[in-house]
Amino acid sequence: MDGPEPFSNSAKSTPTIRDVAHRAGVSPATVSNVLSGKPSVTSSNRALVVQAAAELGYKSNYMASSLRRGRTRTIGVVVPNLANEFFSRLVTYWEALSTRAGYEILVVATQDEVETERQRIQSIVARRVDGLLVASALDDFGSAKDLASSLPPTVLVDRAFGCAPFDTVASNNFQAGKLGTCHLLALGHRDIALVTSADSHLHLRARIDGYRSSMTEAGLTDRIRIVIGGQSVEDCRGAVEQELRRPDPPTAIFATTFFSTLGAVKAIRALNIAFPEEMSLVAFEQSEWMTVFRPYLTSVSQQSDQLAAVSWDLLMKRIDGTNDAPQHIKVPVHLTIRESARATTLR
């Protein structure tokens, strides 16, 4: 022997259910019954099997079991991007839920690209996951028929709300739009600019619609200003900066995505505007770092835990064979009032 073996199991082959059966002096079927907790086994045999299994260090082979049973107890989780805190939080909750339910999750990222999404879903479906949790890059997920027709039970989250024949769950984005806008309105603001990353997706448009609706109800239809900042912080900063440089700048900004929140802050800082004294901001999402940021950001945020829990339950029901009509569930959002949005000062 020269040096330790890198992996001690590299030589001896893994014990099978037959080995255990042999050692315990029973049949493979009995071993299987014991291991899967079937009651119809004498306690003496049960003890024999348990001991033999322990001695051999036996571990059931999930591949074989899955093949035979036709289910894998694995859920495919499809998100645009794990680097985005919203999605990583969602995955965190799903992971916890899966553990409790005896499932495992296969995680794939799509970069929010349709083609990547298609491919990644293909591969995990080939792995025969029992179900799919997907935050799609597409609002009409499943429109590519070849894909949709070969899917296991699937729940759509965040994106593609209402997309039949799937169950879908998302935050109440319209409410989110209203909540932020109304808060600012109540503080006396009339010139409120909404800034977002894009308007290409349903969920983003719903937020815009909420804003529109509130502005209209307040009789401020003509003051509606929507800034589409783009997908990066820098792009958002540029767009907001331009808006703030207009002769008639807004007195408040409502950022409706995480990136546009960051962009808005940067823009305000770049122009040396007194913040929050001269410019109010309602941010989107919450994050640990916000606790050290000054001014403490007032924000509209999603309840990721709820989104995860609701979608998980829906999926489990489908897997259990429910044949109900597709459900579409909206989860309320929260407005957390802190310091970044203040009452208007007259100008």
Add this chain to the structure above:
Amino acid sequence: MDGPEPFSNSAKSTPTIRDVAHRAGVSPATVSNVLSGKPSVTSSNRALVVQAAAELGYKSNYMASSLRRGRTRTIGVVVPNLANEFFSRLVTYWEALSTRAGYEILVVATQDEVETERQRIQSIVARRVDGLLVASALDDFGSAKDLASSLPPTVLVDRAFGCAPFDTVASNNFQAGKLGTCHLLALGHRDIALVTSADSHLHLRARIDGYRSSMTEAGLTDRIRIVIGGQSVEDCRGAVEQELRRPDPPTAIFATTFFSTLGAVKAIRALNIAFPEEMSLVAFEQSEWMTVFRPYLTSVSQQSDQLAAVSWDLLMKRIDGTNDAPQHIKVPVHLTIRESARATTLR
């Protein structure tokens, strides 16, 4: 028919390789050969098979394939917590790497608890993952022999550096400790407090050792101050605040974890100390939000992309059957100089 079928595939059973073979008028073996890209098939047969497969919407059953071949092309990823940006970034990179290599990742979180870690690893090992990437809760991972002896190729990341017989990779945490300290020293600081979350782990102790070493080399052994703040931002804030309230407060703080960075900032703010004029800070890690934070934080940060890439390569080599001695690789860290650490002003 009342309402749309929830899932269109719910009725018809998935086609198997035999169905394809039958339709193409060849044997299952030939289909298998075509699908796995073996050259020894006439192009006419190949075409037949490809077409039949397409018409049937055939998808290879990975369970069956895995069972037969004895490998799953799945890697188990074990991290304390996805909510932690460092780990979610690591997982992001691993996911990308896995896609490129034709693997899938099974992600589990351990909450940094030893027992949870044991259980979660057990379950994914039972699923016969081809390899394991783990950021362990334990510095002597694998000491529980029953576990270690039944593991597939495994690479330890971030934690448990040097823990044989595994390959391990981590940031050069000693260097991280030195880098931050030397920077502050070069700026003229002599009273530098290190703040960290805990000293229970190797990687955290290595950072402390780097600090110690630099302070000692500067002849400041008697000024060494180490603040163990705890696992939450609030606990860290409290601990730092106490340190700053001493009659002889430090002129600079070196935070060596993400949470202690946040805690330090909160403490500085809470005491209304002019920052960075009267207090310098070297932070740990970088994050998108830091771009909007003022003062722009000078920080020591890990190269997650490198950590992920190096560990992935090591794992692939092991899976390919390398029998080299276990490797232990340190990845350099970065010091990014910005605005939060300034030259000392005399007092």
Add this chain to the structure above:
DNA sequence: CTGAAAGCGCTAACAC
């Protein structure tokens, strides 16, 4: 180059 046959390890009927 192709097909027949033998399992991978497990579980579900069905006898006993």
Add this chain to the structure above:
DNA sequence: GTGTTAGCGCTTTCAG
């Protein structure tokens, strides 16, 4: 209660 048998869907010898 327990054992025997027959596959799940695939890949892989091994003849032809």
